[in-house]
Amino acid sequence: MRIAADEFGGGAVLEPSWVAPRPKAAAAAADRAGSRSRIVLMIGLFVILYGTICGRLIMLGFVEATPTIYQSDAAAAISAARPDLVDRNGEILGTDIRTASLYGEPRRILDVDEAAEGIHSVLTNLSVDWLRERLTGTGGFVWIQRELTPTERDAIHNLGIPGLGFLPENQRFYPGGPVAAHIVGAVNVDNQGIAGIEKYIDDQGLAELQEFGFANGGGLNLEPVRLSIDLRVQHILRDELVSMMERHTAEAAAGIVFDVHTGEIIAMSSLPDFDPNQPAQALEPDRLNRVTAGVFELGSVFKVFTVAMALDENVATLDTIFDASHPLRSGGFVINDFHGKNRPLTAAEVFIYSSNIGAARMALAAGTTTQQEFLSRIGITSRVGTELPERASPVVPRAADWRDLTTITISFGHGMSTTPMNLVVATAALLNGGIFLPPTLLPRTEEEAAALGTRVVSEETSREMRYLFRLNVLEGSGSRAEVPGYLVGGKTGTAEKVVNGAYSSTQVLNSFLAAFPMDNPQYVVLIVVDDPNPEVPGGGNTAGYNAAPAVANVIRRSASILGVAPRFTPFDGATLAAY
Amino acid sequence: MSAILELRRLLTPLLLVVMFAGALWTYQTKHYAVEEARHVRQLRDQIETERVRLSMLKAEWSELTQPGRLQDLVEAHPDRLGLQPFGISRMVRITDIPFSPDHDFIADVVAANANTGLQVR
DSSP states (O other), X not given: OHHHHHHHHOTTTSOOTTSOOOOHHHHHHHHHHHHHHHHHHHHHHHHHHXXXXXXXXXXXXXXOOOOXXXXXXXXXXXXXXXXXXXXXXXOEEEEEEEEEEEEEOGGGOSOHHHHHHHHHHHOTTSOHHHHHHHHOSSOSOEEEEEEEOHHHXXXXXXXXXXXXXXXXXXXXXXXXXXXXHHHHOEEOTTSOEEEHHHHHHIIIIIHHHHHTTTTBTTOSOOOOEEOSOOHHHHHHHHHHHHHHHHXXXXXXXXXXXXXXXXXXXXXXXXXSOOOTTXXXXXXXXXGOOHHHHOOBOOGGGGHHHHHHHHHHTTSOOTTOEEEOSSOEEETTEEEOOTTOOOSEEEHHHHHHXXXXXXXXHHHHHHOHHHHHHHHHHTTSSSOOOOSOSOOOOOBOOOGGGOOHHHHHHHHTTOSOBBOHHHHHHHHHHHHTTSEEOXXXXXXXXXHHHHHHOEEOSOHHHHHHHHHHHHHHHHHSTTGGGOOXXXXXXXXXXXXXXXXXXEEEEEEEEEEEEEEEOTTXXXXXXXXEEESOOOSSTTOOOSTTTTHHHHHHHHHHHHTTTTTOOOOOOGGGSOOSTTO | OHHHHHHXXXXXXXXXXXXXXXXXXXXXXXXXXXXXXXXXXXXXXXXXXXXXXXXXXXHHHXXXXXXXXXXXXXXXXXXHHOOOOOOGGGOOOGGGSOOOTTSOHHHHXXXXXXXXXXXXX
């Protein structure tokens, strides 16, 4: 009080008696200065104190109220949200749908018998005894049933039993079923990718997001993942593979539609496939993705590379003669032709008559080193990766084991196994002007592709290969692949399968490697069929009879979707007579 | 001197009034904020519900318009739908159609489609 009085009234007037006398003016000034500084100090301290409290209050005011999650373990366990998968036109390939899962809080349940019987009346597959045991006790949380249908959920909700609750869960749904099975892959019950693009997405960082709780329960809107696939073409390809397999009672089939200018995979199918809505099927060994994860001795389609090598390395021109009048002997083996012409053939004739002898002589003329170098340059001997985790490496003989006989057999596609994807990517490089493009399942523009591409053969070689592809459909083994208006070109391959360690003459692996339109190829189409049978007894069983017509059907049905306009020239027989 | 004391006596009730007014204002603001927060939460729930519904409908639409399903329907009901794949020879460019030399129909079509973003090639 004295200090206050001192402050209000002035030290000189109310100076207490116990203060020792001092020189008056100086003492008052010192006193006043001292008390003022103490007061300033106190004010300062209080300002800091209350300032801190206010600041803290404001901070707390901005903190978002987080609802306490009772079942924190359960919330972490429920299926995480995944981005939609869409095709190049935005059509849905895979999406999340919300389901509800039923849980119980035993300690809040008043009448266990009533609850158990109530649940049993809706979910009849759960026994009353099991439910009673599950719901008895003081536990805070037990799962009762995951992923209920909306009807079941409503029915249980309407029972009005206390102590039961629902948690929303995401379930993956693929509206197309098996149509793009090997591309989209599959997820497990916790919505984690286990195959295909789904697994690729997880490997790109989604798994980490989910682990830290950012992608649970749909709170985060994930951007859809767009693929290079066209759902319509994908359906057409699969539809044709299915009907071809039925007609020829084949064991398996695979097909690709590939954009030669961007390296995008437009469609890719492998049969038998699976329904990604039932992911357990995906793990059956027969269901592998034959396009990227299966390696085969692909047979005569390899002559494409033998001829391209001879042309690009200046070993031959289209008119160079190779003697195919006699079988070729090497290392105790005799190389024969399937439909032998038994006469000298030009390089172009070797291609269209698919002469083994001619291809072998061509490869020998080029030499083993050139062959090895060329095949590795066009990516046949190394693994070509798409985004899919399922991929296989070609099986290539070791350089030390690569004898003349190896060179000969590889020239017509035996003695080396490779994936259909390798074949398509290399062929696209030969036909698009000579630029090798790594394949992708994600959209890519031509500009982006140009930055990635590497030249592997000259434009001149590419032009000659286009001519040979077209010639083979007009005059050679690929005539059944012709589609009027689309200038289809292609090469057949009929490889004998290895059965019990020997090449079988009855079991074959057929392929047809095509591109269109041949004057400026836009798409490569490959169809491979494993162990087909003749459609009618005694009918043909080479690629020209099964794979080639299937390719023709795919092109006929999908070309307009792919934006390739038909063109009719007088030489194609058909004209615009209708107009 | 006495004016200052007078002021001090008035200060306490004044501060009391200010405090009550402040408390009332704070309470009202808080109440309002709580109401608003509840409203926001409701809207968020509603948006989430609609979003889920939307994705359900999209999935259903996608299932109903699968090319495979449409193809099966067309093949199963040829009498009622009467649809078939169009032949390649039926597909021409507009410039290939021999119009009357007296009138430039192509210019008309191009003009009619100018605002729709359709490309006439």
